Amino acid sequence: MTRDASDRAQPSQAHAFQAALEPMVSVLAVWGLVEAVAQAGVPQPRFLRTIGWSSERLQLMDEQIPLAEVMRIGELAIDATQDEALGVHWADRLDRARSRRSRTC
Amino acid sequence: MLSHVHSLRHGFELISSFERLFCDRAIFSVLDSGNTSTIRISEWPVQTERMHRFIPEVIVAGMRKMIREVCPGAKILQVSFAHSAPVYAAEYARVLESDVRFAQPLTAIMLERAQFDAPLPRVDEDVYRALKVVAERRLEGLSERTPYTIGLRELILRRAPKRTSMHTAARALGLSERSLRRQLTAEGTTFREVEYSALGSVAKWMLRGCANESARSKKSRSSWATPTQPHFIARSSAGRAPHPVHFAVMRSSRS
Numbered sequence: 001m002t003r004d005a006s007d008r009a010q011p012s013q014a015h016a017f018q019a020a021l022e023p024m025v026s027v028l029a030v031w032g033l034v035e036a037v038a039q040a041g042v043p044q045p046r047f048l049r050t051i052g053w054s055s056e057r058l059q060l061m062d063e064q065i066p067l068a069e070v071m072r073i074g075e076l077a078i079d080a081t082q083d084e085a086l087g088v089h090w091a092d093r094l095d096r097a098r099s100r101r102s103r104t105c
Numbered sequence: 106m107l108s109h110v111h112s113l114r115h116g117f118e119l120i121s122s123f124e125r126l127f128c129d130r131a132i133f134s135v136l137d138s139g140n141t142s143t144i145r146i147s148e149w150p151v152q153t154e155r156m157h158r159f160i161p162e163v164i165v166a167g168m169r170k171m172i173r174e175v176c177p178g179a180k181i182l183q184v185s186f187a188h189s190a191p192v193y194a195a196e197y198a199r200v201l202e203s204d205v206r207f208a209q210p211l212t213a214i215m216l217e218r219a220q221f222d223a224p225l226p227r228v229d230e231d232v233y234r235a236l237k238v239v240a241e242r243r244l245e246g247l248s249e250r251t252p253y254t255i256g257l258r259e260l261i262l263r264r265a266p267k268r269t270s271m272h273t274a275a276r277a278l279g280l281s282e283r284s285l286r287r288q289l290t291a292e293g294t295t296f297r298e299v300e301y302s303a304l305g306s307v308a309k310w311m312l313r314g315c316a317n318e319s320a321r322s323k324k325s326r327s328s329w330a331t332p333t334q335p336h337f338i339a340r341s342s343a344g345r346a347p348h349p350v351h352f353a354v355m356r357s358s359r360s
Binding site: 022023024025026028029062064067068071074075078084085086087088089090091092 | 153170
């Protein structure tokens with residue numbers, strides 16, 4: 001095997017193991033998704049039932065959950081909002097929600 | 106805290122310092138080249154095409170929003186995505202307000218370097234320091250609560266496919282073998298269970314995702330699309346020490 005081929009193999013192998021580390025993500029990610037879904041017109045209690053989460057669990061902001069769980073909720077959020085571009089709209093929706101809240105404070 | 110940063114670069118450095126509060130791996134890295142600064146978004150182990158788009162969309166849209174808030178005048182030169190253009194591609198340009206490209210080698214946001222480093226007004230050092238202390242305390246709390254099971258699992262995966270002995274792991278985690286065994290027992294597991302679980306995840310990931318990853322790599326990095334692309338195979342451990350799987354890298358050039 002040439003040295004060149006050996007060099008190319010290493011990043012792919014490293015990527016495979018790194019990817020398998022199952023990243024852990026803050027509950028804040030779920031909180032943001034739930035908020036974005038609510039902004040799209042889906043009542044929060046209904047969406048929490050859909051994803052099988054309680055509102056108490058959503059408040060545990062310091063907790064971390066597997067990325068797989070966030071992705072499961074992400075899939076359900078797209079289904080619930082029927083917005084395939086939810087990922088792009090997410091930040092803007094939260095922004096508008098915060099603006100409305102700050103105006104009412 | 107981001108309202109009190111000195112520059113956009115300082116803002117991203119701050120996020121990097123505290124990203125452990127949000128995720129246990131690096132979300133991005135900043136690369137400077139000539140007159141541009143590029144925020145390169147890390148790849149994530151996603152399982153569906155929809156999530157392959159969704160995760161980078163969320164991160165890039167969030168960063169776009171942060172850039173807009175910290176430095177309203179900042180202009181993003183280009184946003185690139187590794188995934189191909191979806192049917193709603195027009196939404197990207199509308200929301201991100203910049204030149205958006207798909208099927209690129211990496212997902213990234215490119216800005217003018219001068220703008221990235223331009224000093225920002227509104228710095229309130231006292232508020233900034235007070236908020237930083239709060240964030241640092243939360244980060245410390247998070248580190249203290251991280252179970253040994255997770256630390257051990259990460260260590261095993263980082264060293265894989267080389268096996269990690271209990272002695273090596275204990276030393277790396279700052280414990281004696283006896284203490285590590287006791288800590289794992291308190292967390293309801295054993296060294297062997299953590300090792301099998303970690304390597305089992307690698308095997309599953311490879312079997313499930315390697316085909317997709319390989320297809321994407323071939324599409325985005327033509328230099329990798331060669332007959333020497335490695336293929337990962339898992340084979341049984343007959344005749345060897347108990348182990349869930351052994352990994353071998355079999356290159357086409359040898360087969």
